[in-house]
Amino acid sequence: xxxxxxxxxxxxxxxxxxxxxxxxxxxxxxxxxxxxxxxxxxxxxxxxxxxxxxxxxxxxxxxxxxxxxxxxxxxxxxxxxxxxxxxxxxxxxxxxxxxxxxxxxxxxxxxxxxxxxxxxxxxxxxxxxxxxxxxxxxxxxxxxxxxxxxxxxxxxxxxxxxxxxxxxxxxxxxxxxxxxxxxxxxxxxxxxxxxxxxxxxxxxxxxxxxxx
Ligand SMILES: [Zn+2]
Ligand SMILES: [Zn+2]
Numbered sequence: 548x549x550x551x552x553x554x555x556x557x558x559x560x561x562x563x564x565x566x567x568x569x570x571x572x573x574x575x576x577x578x579x580x581x582x583x584x585x586x587x588x589x590x591x592x593x594x595x596x597x598x599x600x601x602x603x604x605x606x607x608x609x610x611x612x613x614x615x616x617x618x619x620x621x622x623x624x625x626x627x628x629x630x631x632x633x634x635x636x637x638x639x640x641x642x643x644x645x646x647x648x649x650x651x652x653x654x655x656x657x658x659x660x661x662x663x664x665x666x667x668x669x670x671x672x673x674x675x676x677x678x679x680x681x682x683x684x685x686x687x688x689x690x691x692x693x694x695x696x697x698x699x700x701x702x703x704x705x706x707x708x709x710x711x712x713x714x715x716x717x718x719x720x721x722x723x724x725x726x727x728x729x730x731x732x733x734x735x736x737x738x739x740x741x742x743x744x745x746x747x748x749x750x751x752x753x754x755x756x757x758x759x
Contacts, residue, residue, distance in 0.1 A: 548668040548687065550735065551588060555579035557645075558607040561737055563694060565687075566594050567667025574665060575599045575621075576685060576694050577737060580610025580646065586618060597665045598655075601625040602696025602737060603682040604632030605709075606641035612651050622654035624663060626674060628711075629681030630656055638710050662688065670694075673724055677717025678705030684724070691732040699725060699734060701742035702750040 553562045556579050564585065566573035573594040578585050589596055596619040599612055604625070616623060625633055632638035636648035657663075659674035669688040675698045676682055682705070685694040697705035698720065707714045730745030742750075 548690070550692075552735070552741075553579065553581070553584050553588075555581040555584060556607050556610070559738060560607040561735065561739075562608075562611075563735060564588055564594070565668065565670070566592070567665065570666035571595050572597050572665040572667060574663065574670065575615060576670075577602055577608040577696065578611040578615055579608060580606075582611035582614040585611055585615060589619070595619075596621040598663060599623045600663060600670065600685060601629065601633065601651075601653075602685065602694065602698075603679040604629050604639040605679070605697065606636075606639050606644050606646070606649055608696075608737060609633065609639065609641075609649055609651060610646060613649075623651060624655045624657055625653045626672070626681035626683045627656035627658060628676070629653070629679060629683075632679060632681070632711060640709070657683065659683075664688075675720035675724055676711075676713065677707055677720045678712055679709070680711040680713075680716070682720075691729065692735065693728065693732055694735045695737070697737040699747060699751075700736045700739050701734070701747060702739070704751065705737075 551564045562579035563576040633651040636642035641649035661672040670685040673684040732744040
């Protein structure tokens with residue numbers, strides 16, 4: 548399994564393509580807003596896009612979803628509590644951004660513990676509300692690699708003051724889920740560089756009580 552990261556848009560959002568080199572099957576995690584970067588890579592590497600998985604609804608992560616879905620007929624996955632926000636430009640904030648308002652319909656609504664499997668690898672859904680109600684992290688099955696969206700960054704955690712955000716939920720997500728991830732776990736966040744949970748525990752001093 549390989550991971551390709553793209554940094555896209557004004558907010559320098561991380562968009563990921565996860566793929567298997569043998570089968571060429573791929574999943575996009577949070578395509579961001581630069582469709583061309585995604586399609587160029589997918590086409591150049593002869594990847595078969597099997598799904599577009601969204602960690603949460605915010606506009607900086609979703610601009611290229613419709614274009615990808617149309618071109619590759621890949622289904623859109625998101626947590627069931629994120630369906631409303633993805634459809635509503637006010638909630639996903641695209642209504643307030645410089646681009647066009649974005650409304651996305653989810654094809655497959657996810658719950659905590661669900662697995663999205665393609666030939667060669669699989670992602671497991673970890674529901675981590677706090678930044679949004681239906682925010683998820685995605686763990687690569689059988690590997691210590693987790694895509695954390697805007698829940699955990701290498702030196703911070705996601706803001707909790709937007710619609711659906713909740714400090715109480717964030718604390719629970721960190722205590723009940725993230726605190727169990729070993730130091731060696733690689734985290735690939737929605738913004739900024741990758742890190743390990745060991746480094747996150749050191750750097751996130753302010754929130755250490757949550758993630759220790
Ligand atoms: Zn966000
Ligand atoms: Zn973001």
